[in-house]
Amino acid sequence: MEVDKTDLKILKLLQENAQLTFKEISQKINLSITPIHDRIKRMEKEGVIEKYVTILNKKKVGTSLVVYCNITLDKQTRHNFTEFEERVTQFPEVVECHIVSGGFDYLLKVITKDMESYNQFHQQKLSVMSTVAHIHSFFVMSEIKSTTVLHLQD
Amino acid sequence: MEVDKTDLKILKLLQENAQLTFKEISQKINLSITPIHDRIKRMEKEGVIEKYVTILNKKKVGTSLVVYCNITLDKQTRHNFTEFEERVTQFPEVVECHIVSGGFDYLLKVITKDMESYNQFHQQKLSVMSTVAHIHSFFVMSEIKSTTVLHLQD
DNA sequence: TTATTTGAAGAATAATTTTCTTTTATATTC
DNA sequence: GAATATAAAAGAAAATTATTCTTCAAATAA
Numbered sequence: 001m002e003v004d005k006t007d008l009k010i011l012k013l014l015q016e017n018a019q020l021t022f023k024e025i026s027q028k029i030n031l032s033i034t035p036i037h038d039r040i041k042r043m044e045k046e047g048v049i050e051k052y053v054t055i056l057n058k059k060k061v062g063t064s065l066v067v068y069c070n071i072t073l074d075k076q077t078r079h080n081f082t083e084f085e086e087r088v089t090q091f092p093e094v095v096e097c098h099i100v101s102g103g104f105d106y107l108l109k110v111i112t113k114d115m116e117s118y119n120q121f122h123q124q125k126l127s128v129m130s131t132v133a134h135i136h137s138f139f140v141m142s143e144i145k146s147t148t149v150l151h152l153q154d
Numbered sequence: 155m156e157v158d159k160t161d162l163k164i165l166k167l168l169q170e171n172a173q174l175t176f177k178e179i180s181q182k183i184n185l186s187i188t189p190i191h192d193r194i195k196r197m198e199k200e201g202v203i204e205k206y207v208t209i210l211n212k213k214k215v216g217t218s219l220v221v222y223c224n225i226t227l228d229k230q231t232r233h234n235f236t237e238f239e240e241r242v243t244q245f246p247e248v249v250e251c252h253i254v255s256g257g258f259d260y261l262l263k264v265i266t267k268d269m270e271s272y273n274q275f276h277q278q279k280l281s282v283m284s285t286v287a288h289i290h291s292f293f294v295m296s297e298i299k300s301t302t303v304l305h306l307q308d
Numbered sequence: 309t310t311a312t313t314t315g316a317a318g319a320a321t322a323a324t325t326t327t328c329t330t331t332t333a334t335a336t337t338c
Numbered sequence: 339g340a341a342t343a344t345a346a347a348a349g350a351a352a353a354t355t356a357t358t359c360t361t362c363a364a365a366t367a368a
Contacts, residue, residue, distance in 0.1 A: 003215065011215065014208040018172050021355060032317050037357075048214045053302050054168040055204045061157065061165065063304045068254065068261060085298050092305035097298040100222065107222060107292065111304060138261065144239050144251040148207050148302065150217045150265060151246035175324060186348050191326075 003048055006031070007039055008152050011048070014040070015149045018052040055148070058111070065118055066140035069108040069126070072133045076105065080131040087129060093121050104136070157202055160185070161193055162306050165202070168194070169303045172206040209302070212265070219272055220294035223262040223280070226287050230259065234285040241283060247275050258290070 003011070009029045013020055022033045022040075029036075043049045058064050073080050088097050088108065096109035112118040118137075126135055157165070163183045167174055176187045176194075183190075197203045212218050227234050242251050242262065250263035266272040272291075280289055 011208070011210060015210065016205075016207065018206040018208045022357095023355070033356085034318080035316050038315080041357095046214070047211050050209045050211050051170075052172040052206065052208055053170065054165070054172045054206055055302060056165060056169065056304055057201050057204050058304065060200070060202045061304060061306055063306070066252070068252075089299045092303075094299060095303070096300050098220070098222075098294045099296040099298065101293040101295055102290075106298075107294075113307070136256075139255040140252045140261075141255055142253040144253065144260075145243045145248060146250050148209060149246075149249070150210055150212065150215060152215055152217070153267070176326095177324075187325090188349080189347050192346085195326095 001042070001046065003043070005154060006035075007043060007048075008154060010036065010039055011043070012152055014049070015152075053148075062113055063111050065112050065114055066143065067110045067112070067118055068138040068140070069106075069110060070104040070134075070136040070138075071106040071108060071126075072104045072135075073106075074131050074133040081105075084129060084131050091121070091125055093125075104134075155196070155200065157197070159308060160189070161197060161202075162308060164190065164193055165197070166306055168203070169306075207302075216267055217265050219266050219268055220297065221264045221266070221272055222292040222294070223260075223264060224258040224288075224290040224292075225260040225262060225280075226258045226289075227260075228285050228287040235259075238283060238285050245275070245279055247279075258288075 006029065010025060013025055013028060020028075022036045026033045026036045040049070058066075071084075073084060084106070085097070088094055088106075093110050093112050094108055095111050096107075098107045099105065100107045110118065110121065112121055122135070122137070126132060160183065164179060167179055167182060174182075176190045180187045180190045194203070212220075225238075227238060238260070239251070242248055242260075247264050247266050248262055249265055250261075252261045253259065254261045264272065264275065266275055276289070276291070280286060
């Protein structure tokens, strides 16, 4: 089934705060609790809502170094791609991995404690892979904006 | 106050699923509900826990084009930085904006409906800014990994 | 018109959160 | 070492919320 305008209103609220109660949501969009409940449960079932997560303060949990890596593989074979993806997905330091268009193969977002632990990650996990030909690291000096909220049009 | 080992156990669980009940958490880490409750409330207050959010399926809400932009400013003056940051932060299409080391000034993550709407964003919002000298767009062709979970060490 | 389906409302029940009191363990002071 | 404070945890009660069930109204199809 499709998401209608009422669903969008609910999603806009939930994106920002997953802890809103059915009562609060129902008051904000002028509807009783029942349809709110049913719509959310339906969207969870359909996979429109993927999950509810907790966002932590990076500094306060001791992971404040964010690095973007451009990775180029040795040879662009299916086997090399698969192997790289399987291994890189396992690393907890890698929070994002994308195949991108342009001058390199993968864009990684890596979060570690500090420069020392990033160096370890780089040397012991990334460089070690035989499929990796080239790594270029961009260090985040300041985080201007970071949100999980998608722009939902009506 | 510091986060101790028990706090870390709680955070590891909550990062993956913000909807776990106190009861469920207390069972998973062998503690009664009271300390679980108190610790979570304390970490919310201290800002260790920033927020609880809902993650939506990009395809199913009609925002499936992800683009990374490398931006170079005209002149690297404080005024130019401030102006650029203030405007770019407002755009709902921009979900991330970082100042990075290396060959350019800003790294943006932009999410839009499709190539047409990205083109509109690019032409009507990004290029328009007089401070922006150069934009290089990398299009995400495949998302291999994407998580909000930080690697917490014990 | 008469069924049928869909969405919403309200009430009852079940579960969870929150608060309060008591207990236990860990330091601290004399 | 004993007594006293302090902090953390446990348990129970109260308040709130989620879930289920039944009813009602509107839209759709036969």
